[in-house]
Amino acid sequence: MNGDNAGKERGTGPGAPDDLSARLERLDKQLSGRGLPPKASGGSDRASTSPSALGRAFRLSTEFVAGVIAGGLLGWLFDRMLGTSPWGMIVFLMLGFGAGIFNVMRASGFMDPPSGSKPRDS
Amino acid sequence: MADPISQFQLKPLVSFGRIGGTELVFTNASLFMVVAVLGITALMVLPTQGRALVPGRLQSLVEMSYEFIAGTLRSSTGEDGMRFMPLVFSLFMYILVLNLIGMIPMGFTVTSHIIVTFALAAIVILTVIIYGIAKHGMHFFGLFVPSGVPKWLLPLLIAIEVISFVSRPISLSVRLFANMLAGHIALKIFAGFVVALLTGGVWAILAPLPLFLTIALTALEVLVAVLQAYVFATLTSIYLNDALHPGH
Numbered sequence: 001m002n003g004d005n006a007g008k009e010r011g012t013g014p015g016a017p018d019d020l021s022a023r024l025e026r027l028d029k030q031l032s033g034r035g036l037p038p039k040a041s042g043g044s045d046r047a048s049t050s051p052s053a054l055g056r057a058f059r060l061s062t063e064f065v066a067g068v069i070a071g072g073l074l075g076w077l078f079d080r081m082l083g084t085s086p087w088g089m090i091v092f093l094m095l096g097f098g099a100g101i102f103n104v105m106r107a108s109g110f111m112d113p114p115s116g117s118k119p120r121d122s
Numbered sequence: 123m124a125d126p127i128s129q130f131q132l133k134p135l136v137s138f139g140r141i142g143g144t145e146l147v148f149t150n151a152s153l154f155m156v157v158a159v160l161g162i163t164a165l166m167v168l169p170t171q172g173r174a175l176v177p178g179r180l181q182s183l184v185e186m187s188y189e190f191i192a193g194t195l196r197s198s199t200g201e202d203g204m205r206f207m208p209l210v211f212s213l214f215m216y217i218l219v220l221n222l223i224g225m226i227p228m229g230f231t232v233t234s235h236i237i238v239t240f241a242l243a244a245i246v247i248l249t250v251i252i253y254g255i256a257k258h259g260m261h262f263f264g265l266f267v268p269s270g271v272p273k274w275l276l277p278l279l280i281a282i283e284v285i286s287f288v289s290r291p292i293s294l295s296v297r298l299f300a301n302m303l304a305g306h307i308a309l310k311i312f313a314g315f316v317v318a319l320l321t322g323g324v325w326a327i328l329a330p331l332p333l334f335l336t337i338a339l340t341a342l343e344v345l346v347a348v349l350q351a352y353v354f355a356t357l358t359s360i361y362l363n364d365a366l367h368p369g370h
Contacts, residue, residue, distance in 0.1 A: 055353045066293030099285035
């Protein structure tokens with residue numbers, strides 16, 4: 001552990017300036033060779049690997065339930081304001097069911113996102 | 123044995139008197155939020171004072187988390203989404219630190235209260251709606267009209283799209299709240315098994331089993347705590363993309 005840290009920090013110390021500048025130069029060359037900003041490509045690369053996959057799994061767990069709850073909520077409000085109980089609840093719950101399935105299909109990538117929400121640079 | 127729910131109880135610490143019929147109280151939840159904000163501020167400001175070209179450990183931690191969120195936001199909203207970086211990064215750090223503080227024994231998990239997570243989700247959705255309408259006017263509602271479907275299906279699909287939009291703050295808040303609540307209850311129950319078995323005479327032989335499970339669950343909970351903060355930030359940037367680039 002100690003040896004490890006010492007090895008990592010040697011680059012920051014005054015002992016090895018050549019090593020550091022040489023590495024910086026090499027990094028510079030590699031980055032300019034790619035011809036695009038390093039951060040953008042690094043970010044999207046990282047987003048498409050494991051944390052994103054696990055994150056998507058967590059996303060799916062509530063998308064469907066949220067759709068049904070939102071439908072029920074809207075139906076309840078609709079009934080309360082217009083006094084059409086229980087028809088608003090029935091219709092909106094079914095629509096909410098559909099919206100939940102939409103959400104899940106969208107989150108899992110079986111369906112295209114709505115026209116506007118496509119990622120710009122992919 | 124302590125019941126698994128009592129860890130989420132709000133305890134009033136300081137009372138500030140009343141406004142209308144409501145008592146203004148500084149609770150343990152407020153205390154932990156203040157601690158989290160102070161901690162984040164210290165973590166963000168102090169290590170970056172040196173502005174070293176080759177960052178030290180803490181500075182590199184700060185820079186890595188910034189780069190991570192910046193990359194997530196950039197990949198889902200493009201370059202003009204970076205104006206929301208302060209919002210997304212604050213949300214991410216706030217949720218991350220609150221989740222992790224909750225993992226410390228005797229700590230209080232603020233994010234296991236749905237009112238807190240719903241307030242955070244409401245900030246996101248209100249930002250999307252207000253910014254979207256301010257920038258695009260009525261164009262923003264084009265978000266609800268899917269393209270390339272037959273005319274007779276449109277009313278149904280618009281209704282479903284609207285409900286789908288309403289479900290966003292719900293799913294955003296319920297996901298974080300439910301994960302935190304369920305994880306902490308599971309931890310407490312398995313830890314309770316250890317005590318119950320130890321006091322049960324011969325059954326004490328079995329006590330290590332739930333103990334190992336508790337240790338494994340603790341590791342899982344730390345993973346969930348980090349991941350939920352990440353998921354919240356990712357979904358925030360996906361929703362913000364709707365405000366920036368609604369349909370045609």
